[in-house]
Amino acid sequence: MDSPFSVLDLGVIMGLMDKWATKLPTVQPFYAVKCNPNLSLIGALAALGSSFDCASRAEIDSVLSLGVSPDRIIFANPCKPESHIRYAATVGVNVTTFDSKDEVEKIRKCHPTCELLLRIKPPQDSGARSSLGLKYGALLEEVPELLQAAQAAGLRVTGVSFHIGSGGAISAAKSVFDEASRLGLPRMSVLDIGGGFTCGALFDAAALKINAAIEASFGSEEGLVVIGEPGRYFAETAFTLATKVIGKRVRGEMREYWIDDGIYGTLNNIVFDYATVTCTPLACASRPENPRCRDSKTYPSTVFGPTCDSIDTVLRDYQLPELQVNDWLVFPNMGAYTTSSGTNFNGFSSSAKSTFLAYSSPIAREHAMF
Numbered sequence: 001m002d003s004p005f006s007v008l009d010l011g012v013i014m015g016l017m018d019k020w021a022t023k024l025p026t027v028q029p030f031y032a033v034k035c036n037p038n039l040s041l042i043g044a045l046a047a048l049g050s051s052f053d054c055a056s057r058a059e060i061d062s063v064l065s066l067g068v069s070p071d072r073i074i075f076a077n078p079c080k081p082e083s084h085i086r087y088a089a090t091v092g093v094n095v096t097t098f099d100s101k102d103e104v105e106k107i108r109k110c111h112p113t114c115e116l117l118l119r120i121k122p123p124q125d126s127g128a129r130s131s132l133g134l135k136y137g138a139l140l141e142e143v144p145e146l147l148q149a150a151q152a153a154g155l156r157v158t159g160v161s162f163h164i165g166s167g168g169a170i171s172a173a174k175s176v177f178d179e180a181s182r183l184g185l186p187r188m189s190v191l192d193i194g195g196g197f198t199c200g201a202l203f204d205a206a207a208l209k210i211n212a213a214i215e216a217s218f219g220s221e222e223g224l225v226v227i228g229e230p231g232r233y234f235a236e237t238a239f240t241l242a243t244k245v246i247g248k249r250v251r252g253e254m255r256e257y258w259i260d261d262g263i264y265g266t267l268n269n270i271v272f273d274y275a276t277v278t279c280t281p282l283a284c285a286s287r288p289e290n291p292r293c294r295d296s297k298t299y300p301s302t303v304f305g306p307t308c309d310s311i312d313t314v315l316r317d318y319q320l321p322e323l324q325v326n327d328w329l330v331f332p333n334m335g336a337y338t339t340s341s342g343t344n345f346n347g348f349s350s351s352a353k354s355t356f357l358a359y360s361s362p363i364a365r366e367h368a369m370f
Contacts, residue, residue, distance in 0.1 A: 003244040004261040004353055006334065010044050011360040012238040016199055017048045020230070023207035026214065028227045030074055032195050033059040035231025036239070036335050040357055042066060045234060053195070053229040057084045060093055070094070074192070076161070076229060078119045078136045079103060085110035097161050097192075099138040101149045108153040116150055117161040117192055118143065118176060122169035137162060143176050147183055159190025159225075164197060170210070174217040191218065195229035199237055232336040239335030239355075241266050242282060245327045246306065255301040255320065259329055262305010262312045264345040266338045266353065270314065273337040277314065279303070281321060282328040296321035303329070307346040 020029055030053040031045050037059065042052070043066050051072035054060045063073055070092035075084075078099040088096065089111040096111075098104055099119040107114055121137030138146055150157045157180065160173040170193065177188045193210060197203055218224050247258030261267055269275040298319040305312035323329075342350025 002354060003242060003328075004259075004266065005242050006266070006339070006353065006355045007240045007242070007358050008038065008040055008335075008355055009238050009240070009358050009360050010040075011358075011362070013041070013044050013234060014048065015362060016234055016238070017045070017050070019199070019203070020233070023204060024210065024228065026226050027193065027210070028225070029234075030072075030076070030192075030227050030229050031234055032076075032229045032231030033063065034340060035195075035337060036235040036340050037062055038239075038339065038355055039066065040355065041235065041238070041335075042068075046072075050234075051227070053231075054093070056080075057087045060088060060091065064091060074117070074227070074229075076117075076192075080106070082106055082110050085114075089114065095158070098150075099136055099146070101146065104146070104149045104153050104155065108155060112154065115156050115158045117159045117190060118146060118150075118157055119161045120169075120172060120176060122162050123172055140172060140175065143179055144183065147176075147180055147185055151183070151185055156186055157188065158186075159188050159192060161192030161194060163194040164206075164228075169193075170213040171217050177218075177221075189223050189225055191224060191226045193226065193228045195231050197228070197230045197233035199233050203233065235335035237333050237335065239333075239338070241331040241334040241338070243329050243331070245323050245325055245329065247304075248323065248325055253299055255299045255322065256304065257301060257320075257323055257329075258304045258306060259314065260306050260348075261353075262307060262314055262348075264305065264307050264309070264312060265342045265348060265350050266334060267305065267314050267331070268341045268343070269334075269336065269338050272341055275336075277331055277334075279315070279318075279320075279329045279331045281323060282330045306348050309346070 028051060030051040032053040034055050042063060046066055046068050052063045053076040054063060054073050055077040060073060073093045075088050075093050075096035078097045085106060095115045097117045097119045119137050121139055147157060160176045162169050173191055180188050214226060243259040243261045245257050246260050249256040263271055270277060298321050300317045301320040303315040305314055339350060344350060
């Protein structure tokens with residue numbers, strides 16, 4: 001079998017969508033395509049009712065190619081090339097974000113019927129793994145001027161967005177709603193609570209805080225539409241990466257292995273997403289009498305990627321059983337900011353990797369946890 005490859009578990013996606021609907025029933029998910037643009041993932045989410053957060057023309061194209069209606073897309077990039085804004089206008093994507101007067105002018109010129117969400121910088125860091133506060137978001141003192149600039153340009157600001165934050169961010173968004181009313185702008189109706197969600201216990205805790213904060217700040221707001229931009233929440237745990245051992249070196253007790261994916265490929269999340277990866281042997285082709293290799297003695301091991309760069313080191317001092325060339329290592333939770341950020345460095349193509357679809361039942365997923 002060609003290697004490396006990934007497996008997308010559609011059962012995981014269905015379970016996560018069910019949990020989102022249970023824990024955040026008033027929040028419409030707009031999947032952040034940048035996290036993982038796999039078309040099978042996008043198609044599954046579309047079929048389950050998700051809408052989409054796109055940040056470029058190419059991402060919009062991908063979603064539309066699956067027959068998704070453009071009114072289920074938000075162009076959630078506060079700074080866009082003019083050509084991308086014109087393209088959004090031609091295909092009917094009519095909601096976008098902004099956080100500067102220059103962006104207002106570009107939108108006025110290229111897509112004057114577009115509705116706007118004002119992206120604000122939350123008053124405190126959210127604790128998300130990748131903070132976007134340094135790059136995007138208007139300061140609260142800049143809000144009146146930006147709202148007036150949009151009004152002067154004949155553009156309607158229909159709501160507020162931010163990267164995932166605390167209850168303080170939702171309260172700050174409500175202050176923008178109130179400021180728009182004070183300035184005589186049309187009533188806002190959209191609250192975009194952004195992305196940065198993870199699944200598991202952290203999601204449960206975040207959902208409780210979000211629901212309470214929305215009720216506290218917007219409980220009396222009629223016709224409010226709340227959306228979120230989950231990426232990692234849906235993608236991370238749904239993908240598993242399978243790699244093959246292509247080289248080996250023994251130095252005393254230390255074992256050194258080369259695999260056919262690495263830091264410049266799918267495992268770039270170690271560098272760019274601060275991921276801590278784990279792996280297990282799947283099957284030892286060299287020793288079919290012991291196919292899982294899990295009861296063997298383990299050794300401190302280094303795992304290198306395939307390129308000639310020494311930075312391409314996946315794991316150090318990691319306990320693994322004795323492996324041979326053509327054995328397999330499997331990396332779980334490899335769906336978030338992995339294939340979307342890979343390169344073709346040294347001629348090892350990220351785009352050539354296959355993804356296979358699987359469906360695990362809830363019972364199978366529960367047993368896999370133990």
